[in-house]
Amino acid sequence: MANPETIVVIGAGVIGLSTASCIQQRLSPSQSVLLVAREFPSDESINYASPWAGAHYRPVPGSSPQVLREANQAERTYQYLKRVAADEPAAGIKFVKGVEYLEAPPAEYSDPQSLRNVYASVDGFRLLARDELPVGVKWGTEYGTWVINSPVYCAHMLRKFIVRGGQTKKYTLANMKEAFSLAQNVRTVVNCSGMGFEDPESFIIRGQTCLVRNPVSATITRQNTDGSWSFCIPRPLDGGTIIGGTKQSHEWDPNPSLDIRTRLLANASKWFPFAPESGGQFDVIRDIVGRRPARQGGMRMEVEKLADGKNIVHAYGAGGRGFEISWGVAEDTAGMMLENGLLQARAVL
Ligand SMILES: Cc1cc2nc3c(=O)[nH]c(=O)nc-3n(C[C@H](O)[C@H](O)[C@H](O)COP(=O)(O)OP(=O)(O)OC[C@H]3O[C@@H](n4cnc5c(N)ncnc54)[C@H](O)[C@@H]3O)c2cc1C
Ligand SMILES: *[C@@H]1O[C@H](CO)[C@@H](O)[C@H](O)[C@H]1NC(C)=O
Ligand SMILES: *[C@@H]1O[C@H](CO)[C@@H](O)[C@H](O)[C@H]1NC(C)=O
Numbered sequence: 212m213a214n215p216e217t218i219v220v221i222g223a224g225v226i227g228l229s230t231a232s233c234i235q236q237r238l239s240p241s242q243s244v245l246l247v248a249r250e251f252p253s254d255e256s257i258n259y260a261s262p263w264a265g266a267h268y269r270p271v272p273g274s275s276p277q278v279l280r281e282a283n284q285a286e287r288t289y290q291y292l293k294r295v296a297a298d299e300p301a302a303g304i305k306f307v308k309g310v311e312y313l314e315a316p317p318a319e320y321s322d323p324q325s326l327r328n329v330y331a332s333v334d335g336f337r338l339l340a341r342d343e344l345p346v347g348v349k350w351g352t353e354y355g356t357w358v359i360n361s362p363v364y365c366a367h368m369l370r371k372f373i374v375r376g377g378q379t380k381k382y383t384l385a386n387m388k389e390a391f392s393l394a395q396n397v398r399t400v401v402n403c404s405g406m407g408f409e410d411p412e413s414f415i416i417r418g419q420t421c422l423v424r425n426p427v428s429a430t431i432t433r434q435n436t437d438g439s440w441s442f443c444i445p446r447p448l449d450g451g452t453i454i455g456g457t458k459q460s461h462e463w464d465p466n467p468s469l470d471i472r473t474r475l476l477a478n479a480s481k482w483f484p485f486a487p488e489s490g491g492q493f494d495v496i497r498d499i500v501g502r503r504p505a506r507q508g509g510m511r512m513e514v515e516k517l518a519d520g521k522n523i524v525h526a527y528g529a530g531g532r533g534f535e536i537s538w539g540v541a542e543d544t545a546g547m548m549l550e551n552g553l554l555q556a557r558a559v560l
Contacts, residue, residue, distance in 0.1 A: 216242045217394035218553075221384065222403035223248035224261035225361070225533050226526055228368040229541035230403055235375055237545055239555035245394050246372065249383040252365040257465045260405055262362040263418065263501030265444040265453045266534040267430045269309065269356070270329035272319045277509035279328065281532060284539025286332045291538040292357050303363030305447040308429040309333075309356035312482075314436045316350040330354065345482070348433075358430050359534055360450040391521060399553045401524045401544065406504035410511070413528055416503040417462040419471050420455035424494040425485050427452050433482050441478045451496050454479045458531065460505070467498030505530035512543060514551050524548055 218238075220231045223246055231246050238244070250259040268289060271278060296304040319325040330336045330352070339351035373379065384390055390400040407413055432442040444453040454475050472495075480491040506528025515523040526544045529536060548554045 214241065214396060216396050216398055218242055218244050218399045218401065219390045219393055219397050220244060220246050220401040220403060221248065221387070221390055222405060222527075223251045223365070223369065223379075224259065224403065224405050225264070225365060225368075225537045226405070226529055226540055227401075227403035228252075228365060228372065229537040230401060230526060230544045231377060232368060232372050232375075233538075233541035233545045234401070234548070234554065235372065235377060237549065237554045242555075243376070243378065244372075245378045245380060246369075247380045247382050247384070247390060247393060249381070251379065251381060252362065252369050257500065257502060258406060260501050260504055261365050261533065263420075263499050264361040264534055265358070265420070265442070265455060266361045267309065267356060267358045267442070267444045268535045269311065269430075269432055270333060271532075272322075272325040272329050274319070274322075274325050274328065281509065281536050282329045284536035284543065285329075285532070286539070287542060288534075288536055288538040289332065289357070292359070296357065299367070301363075301448075302367045303360035303447050303450070304357055305359075305445075306334075306355055306357050307445065309354050310429055310431045311350075311352050311434075312345060312348040312432070313350040313434040314347055315434065315438070320350050347436075356430065358444050358447060360446040360448055361534065363446075363448055363450065364534075387523060388517075398520060399522045399524060399548065401526065401548075403526050405527055405529075406502065407527060410506070410528070412507040412511070414461055414505050414507070415463070416505050416531060417457065417459040417464065418455065418499075418501050418503055418531070419457045419459075419467055419475070420453050420499045420501075421472050421475055421493075422446075422451050422453055422496040422499060423476075424451050424496060425489055427483060427485060429484075431483050433478075435478075441475070441482060443479055443483045453499070454493070458503075463502075465500060467500050472498055503531045504528055504533075510536075510540065512540070512547065514547050514553075522551065522553060524553070
């Protein structure tokens with residue numbers, strides 16, 4: 212047998228977990244995977260985005276390279292999560308009705324090609340007729356989509372990774388290159404560290420939401436005239452409902468604002484079909500504040516070749532769409548590794 216080699220994956224958010232699991236299916240017999248992270252599922256930290264996500268899938272129309280790349284990754288993730296939802300009920304994924312109401316739709320919503328690019332692949336997509344739209348809404352659609360209980364899904368992915376032979380290590384790296392010294396014979400480090408701090412293109416988008424006990428059966432998103440978004444996302448497996456949410460670029464405040472909570476809930480009670488028994492009142496579990504790890508132009512996905520045949524494979528900066536594109540990103544990252552001879556060509560399932 213060849214000299215044993217360890218592939219180190221940095222980051223145990225949805226991107227690192229998906230990528231580690233995808234790599235695991237393509238290892239040669241002499242390779243193994245070590246997942247290294249400062250935070251793992253069940254840890255709570257403002258700089259660990261994944262457990263704070265809603266999360267649901269809402270296609271984003273357009274025709275920029277970033278939109279098209281993400282649309283393709285989101286499409287593969289949708290198909291993948293369909294299989295997971297059917298085969299692994301403990302994963303915390305459910306397919307439900309998705310509804311969108313836009314008060315001030317951007318130009319791409321009136322371009323049929325832009326819409327087709329992203330909505331053609333979701334089940335049961337249809338535009339709502341004018342007489343189906345609530346007052347004030349200019350554009351609406353309905354389709355089948357998934358909602359995910361993000362902390363449950365991350366814990367599930369980690370459990371699967373470990374059962375299949377993956378190793379883990381809780382560790383804070385001071386420098387990415389330090390990862391090459393964490394195990395014997397590390398040739399490849401995969402950088403799924405989310406937000407980071409060395410990349411001038413990276414920035415955060417603060418999100419404040421509120422987790423409530425009130426159930427709702429669909430995920431509904433409404434864009435307000437002022438450009439703000441209101442949404443409700445039921446979390447499968449009795450996880451409550453997420454009411455959101457703000458998108459505040461470069462805003463670092465770690466504390467929830469009571470004023471924002473009050474306005475989020477007031478909007479939700481106006482627009483979303485909670486049971487009449489609740490009388491417009493919400494039973495709050497907690498406020499949530501998270502930081503979406505965004506990046507100018509979208510994710511950095513590339514293989515950086517260092518001296519001595521070492522490689523860093525970058526996959527970070529998923530912004531507000533980490534769950535939506537997770538499996539596509541994982542496949543593309545494994546694909547880049549394959550092209551560079553860092554993984555074995557044939558999938559071992
Ligand atoms: C309020 C809110 C709502 C959202 N809703 C949605 C949604 O509906 N749909 C959707 O798809 N997405 C949503 N998102 C976005 C989603 O949460 C992110 O895109 C996703 O979690 C990013 O995953 P990641 O793995 O890249 O980063 P993270 O989850 O942040 O993980 C980063 C990992 O890297 C590790 N790490 C970082 N630095 C170091 C270091 N120096 N040493 C060791 N380890 C390190 C961390 O410990 C962690 O394990 C939402 C986000 C927020 C905040
Ligand atoms: C790894 O990713 C982070 C983003 O999380 C980035 O800031 C950093 O520059 C990357 N590391 C290296 C060595 O490029
Ligand atoms: C609530 O809705 C109004 C529009 O009716 C909007 O201006 C405001 O930004 C929304 N508030 C929040 C916190 O989303």
